[in-house]
Amino acid sequence: MVIGNGAGDDGTTPAGPLAGVTVLELGGIGPLPLLAMLFADMGARIVRVDPAGPAYGVVGAHLWIYRGHESVTIDLRHPRGQELVLQLAERADILVEGYRPGVAERLGVGPDVCLARNPRLVYGRMTGWGQGGPLSDRGGHDINYIGLTGALEAMGPPGTPPQVPLNLVGDFGGGAMMLAMGVLAALHERDQSGLGQVVEAAMSDGTLALMALFYAMRDAGHWVDARGANQPQGFAPFYRCYETADGGYMAVGAVEAKFYAALLDGLGFDPAMAETQHDRAQWPGLMPVFEEAFRARTRAEWEAVFATRDACVTPVLSMIEAPSHPHNVERDCFVDANGHLQVAPPVRFGRTPATIGGPSPEAGADNDRVLGELDLDADELAKLRADGVIG
Numbered sequence: 001m002v003i004g005n006g007a008g009d010d011g012t013t014p015a016g017p018l019a020g021v022t023v024l025e026l027g028g029i030g031p032l033p034l035l036a037m038l039f040a041d042m043g044a045r046i047v048r049v050d051p052a053g054p055a056y057g058v059v060g061a062h063l064w065i066y067r068g069h070e071s072v073t074i075d076l077r078h079p080r081g082q083e084l085v086l087q088l089a090e091r092a093d094i095l096v097e098g099y100r101p102g103v104a105e106r107l108g109v110g111p112d113v114c115l116a117r118n119p120r121l122v123y124g125r126m127t128g129w130g131q132g133g134p135l136s137d138r139g140g141h142d143i144n145y146i147g148l149t150g151a152l153e154a155m156g157p158p159g160t161p162p163q164v165p166l167n168l169v170g171d172f173g174g175g176a177m178m179l180a181m182g183v184l185a186a187l188h189e190r191d192q193s194g195l196g197q198v199v200e201a202a203m204s205d206g207t208l209a210l211m212a213l214f215y216a217m218r219d220a221g222h223w224v225d226a227r228g229a230n231q232p233q234g235f236a237p238f239y240r241c242y243e244t245a246d247g248g249y250m251a252v253g254a255v256e257a258k259f260y261a262a263l264l265d266g267l268g269f270d271p272a273m274a275e276t277q278h279d280r281a282q283w284p285g286l287m288p289v290f291e292e293a294f295r296a297r298t299r300a301e302w303e304a305v306f307a308t309r310d311a312c313v314t315p316v317l318s319m320i321e322a323p324s325h326p327h328n329v330e331r332d333c334f335v336d337a338n339g340h341l342q343v344a345p346p347v348r349f350g351r352t353p354a355t356i357g358g359p360s361p362e363a364g365a366d367n368d369r370v371l372g373e374l375d376l377d378a379d380e381l382a383k384l385r386a387d388g389v390i391g
Helices: 031-041 079-090 111-117 142-147 168-193 203-210 212-219 257-267 271-276 280-294 299-307 326-330 367-372 378-386
Strands: 022-026 045-050 069-073 094-097 122-127 197-202 239-243 249-253 313-315 334-337 340-343
Touching: 022 031, 022 079, 031 045, 031 069, 031 094, 031 168, 045 079, 069 367, 079 111, 094 168, 111 122, 111 197, 122 168, 142 168, 142 203, 168 197, 168 203, 197 203, 203 212, 239 280, 249 299, 257 271, 257 280, 257 299, 299 313, 367 378
Parallel strands: 022 045, 022 094, 045 069, 094 122, 122 197
Antiparallel strands: 239 249, 249 313, 334 340
16 A cells, blocks of 8 residues: 555556546535545545635545645635636546536536536536436435435334435445546546546435345345345344344354355354255244354454354454454555544555545645646735635
């Protein structure tokens, strides 16, 4: 794992596969900062436009999700501020924004005017509900977006409200990952056509894509329309979490026959039980049997039992414990960078490794340098500050 700048001892370069790509991020919360962080790790230059005044979601040195960013503070309600953003867009390869439909247009930085200034620009739009549709102009958060897709209803045990899966599904899976894939695909297409384009990703649409397998299973008759009645929901005794004697938990994912056999062996159960593994009628009765067995030992004891058995049984770690787990340590999944313990870049490249860049900036920390690239001198910058155009 490469941290900071400098060539690797093995001849690799820390520039990253997106070196030379400039991303203009019109500051937002949720999926856009994660997308920009991953692009920064892969070598892209990220220039984030934050509001010129106090606002929710601005960058800060304490939030390392903004690592490798440059921050400028510009008031997009001011015509001169809009012009500054358009000049930055002229020099960018990708622009990403997360406003409600029509807001970027009202602020004078919508896709039509930006592409007129820079026809090679890939203009990425992130919304919750999409640019059109009955809900397109409504507010929402992850829980709302996944609620309309069938995903949220499918999570959690029966007889209780659906369990909220952090904001991993809508914001980050259906949002950040889908828009990242889309803008990179458009960047690749630009190599052939020479032209940019608008790329739209809605968190609700993206969540539906993540649900494709389960809709296919339902269509094929392999999915029961009841929460907690299907194996991926934790209804199967071989695919769920079990509490241990010390209040910890073990995650069991012994789906395939060979893993289930190893699970039965570790628990000291009759190997003949493997013959009826997928008999749904027996699952409710087996649940308390497995629960009682796991409560007989501590989490550490069960870790030792399954350390020598390939049974898809692992401990459930807290965020405090995860950084010190031997697997995460060996793979450098967490690194000490810029004075903080951070998650490492997740994608590994053999020749152009991902790199954690500099620390997160304070909002507006890069005003003079970034705006100076637009050939603005000190007097002009001072006037922009005095007029409230930049922070």
